[in-house]
Every structure is written in structure tokens, then in C-alpha cells.
Amino acid sequence: MKKTILVTGGAGYIGAHTVAELIAQNYDVVIVDNLSVCDETLLLGIELLTKTKPSFYPIDCNDYKSLQNVFKLHNIDAVIHFAAFKAVGESTQKPLVYHYNNVGSLITLLRVMEEFNVKDFIFSSSCTVYGQPDTIPVTEDAPIKKAESPYGATKQICEQIIKDVTSQNVKAISLRYFNPIGAHPSAELGELPIGTPNNLVPFITQTAAGVRQQLTVFGTDYPTRDGSCIRDYIHVVDLAKAHVAALAYLLEQSSSTFLDIFNVGTGEGKTVLEVIEAFERANQITLTYTKGPRRPGDVIQVYADTTYISKKLNWKPEYTLEDALQHAWQWEKKIRKR
Ligand code: UFG
Secondary structure (H helix, E strand, C coil): CCCEEEEECCCCHHHHHHHHHHHHCCCEEEEECCCCCCCCHHHHHHHHHHCCCCEEECCCCCCHHHHHHHHHHCCCCEEEECCCCCCHHHHHHCHHHHHHHHHHHHHHHHHHHHHCCCCEEEEEEEHHHHCCCCCCCECCCCCCCCCCCHHHHHHHHHHHHHHHHCCCCCEEEEEEECEEECCCCCCCCCCCCCCCCCCHHHHHHHHHCCCCCCEEEECCCCCCCCCCCEECEEEHHHHHHHHHHHHHHHHHCCCCCCEEEEEECCCCCEEHHHHHHHHHHHHCCCCCEEEECCCCCCCCECCECCHHHHHHCCCCCCCCHHHHHHHHHHHHHHHHHC
């Protein structure tokens, strides 16, 4: 029998890619998204790509009654919770908004799950919970340090809440993403940043498209191989597939109080300058960029130790950095045509 998965934030970037992979693996999907930071573009993309139209409810995960209705209408087997605000800089300006939205919605969702006896839960976490780790590549048991931003704090608090509820009849997996980039190879799904992008890859593609005049590399005097920061860039489709692998594993677990945490990255650190070069190489485009000052709050380098996820979930990324940058560029060209 087909399992029904509730995906909160399913109209967003990572959520929509995961919905497409879930449908490909024969799950029924129900999407909840309040469309506060996106529109219905990716829902349409899911439909075009999968030839399936999942049930969609434009509701807020802080709205207990509306969530209850969704659980009444569908026999939910498991929940993947993406819905959250994610702009690190904005979170320093609006900490209360971030805590209310990210922590509040998690608590509301877990309460509704409890009411309807739904026990399987996957949480969208972030490598931001590590802060600047002492040892790199970072493993899942690295100490959780002081969060660099209210956004990071919400992810730490949410993980703590999940830990508390999994001691009481809930099974959960927390996936700590590194830097998700790229788009679906079909160019039906991709990232749709609102306003000026904060993140590197959308800024690169918008510069290549002529929407931004020039890219600035934030800091070239870091103690790294070329002076720019190092991150672990993971293709969004690989990340989506990690959710499907995690879900299959979670559903197999018989213990009623199960909790596991996985890094999801490639295990390889790339500098900002290397990403720019890879984009130029992959797409035969020369980018205009300048070397600027450091961006406050940036960690110097972080990349994942992926031993645990590859052993336990048998998951490995399939796409290269060049693939991700090619797909991101295909997507950018497509949305510019619109
Ligand atoms: N960068 C530039 N120029 C830009 C944009 C970014 O040089 O125009 C640099 C940044 O300084 C950083 C690197 O590119 O060195 C990556 O920056 P991103 O903003 O793309 O990503 P972050 O690593 O800052 O943040 C990402 C996610 C967060 C998540 C965090 C975890 O956006 O949601 O990883 O570390 F919390």
C-alpha cells in the first residue's frame, strides 16, 4: 500500500525537489505551504515533471486548526518538515519572527502529529548548528556551539525539541544540510530567490544573466588555499534523494523512540573562487566579479564528513559541482525567458 507523506514547505526550493523524488518513488504526497516566501511556480513544475498533482493546502504550520483539518482529510504516515524561514542576515533583524515561525511551527506540527498518532518525522536542519567547528570535515557528533545567528539558534532549538519528543513515542531523523545548490536537470524546478539573492549561486547566475552588474567575493584574505571561504555545495536533487533514503530507513525502524542525525553534503570543500571558476568552465561564460571585504558572520570553512550517511542510508551524491552549476544556469535562463 502506498504511504502518504505530508511535506510542509513543499512549494519551496528543497521541498519541491523532494516532493518530485517522493512521487518518483511511488509515495502519495500532501503539501502544506503558506506561500509566504514563494508562489505556486514550483507546484506547477512538480506537476509538469511528475505528471501528478499532489494535494496542496495553502496554510501556515502555526495554524493548529487548519493543520488538524489536513490530518483529518488524509491518512498521513510520515511528515517531512521543511517550512521555515532561512535567511541568516534577516534573522538578525527579526529574531522574534524567526523563532515564532521556525520553532512555533515545529511545536504546532508535533502537537497535531501526536493528536493523530503520526510518529515518523524528518526535520530539515542545517550545518549552521555546528557554528565554526574545531575539526573539519565535521562529523555529526561534533559539539554544538553557540549559534552565529537567530536562524542558526532556531535550528538548534528545533533539534533539541525533537530530541525531547523522540524520548516519548516519536521516530525522527534530522538532516543537517550543507550548501544546497543547483536545479532539477529538466529545468522544471529550481531556486526562486526574492529580491537580491544572499546566496552565492543565485547571485552568480543572476550576474551571468545580466540582472546583477557584478558579483563580489566576500573576503579573499581568509587562511584557506586561495583566501576565500570554503563550503560544501550539494546538488539539490542529491539532497532530495537523501530525504527519500532517510524516509525509507525511518519507516523500517521498529523502535518507538528512534532518533538519528545525518550530515548531507558531498564531503568536499570548495572555495568561493573555485565555484566561480567551475561555473565559468561548466557554462563557457566569463563572470564579472570583484574581490570585496569579508561578510560579517561567515565561518571560514565547513564541509561534511559523510561517512555516516553513506554507511547507514547507502546514500551518495551523484552530481558534480559542475553539473549543479550547469543546472542552475539552465534554470536561470528559463525563468528569465518568462
Ligand atoms: N558569497 C560571496 N558573494 C556573494 C554571496 C556569497 O562571496 O554574493 C560567499 C559567502 O561569503 C560564503 C559563500 O559564498 O563564503 C557561501 O555563501 P552562501 O550565502 O551561499 O551560503 P552560507 O554558507 O552563508 O549559508 C548557507 C545557507 C544557510 C545555512 C548555512 C549553513 O544559505 O541557510 O549555509 O552554514 F544556514
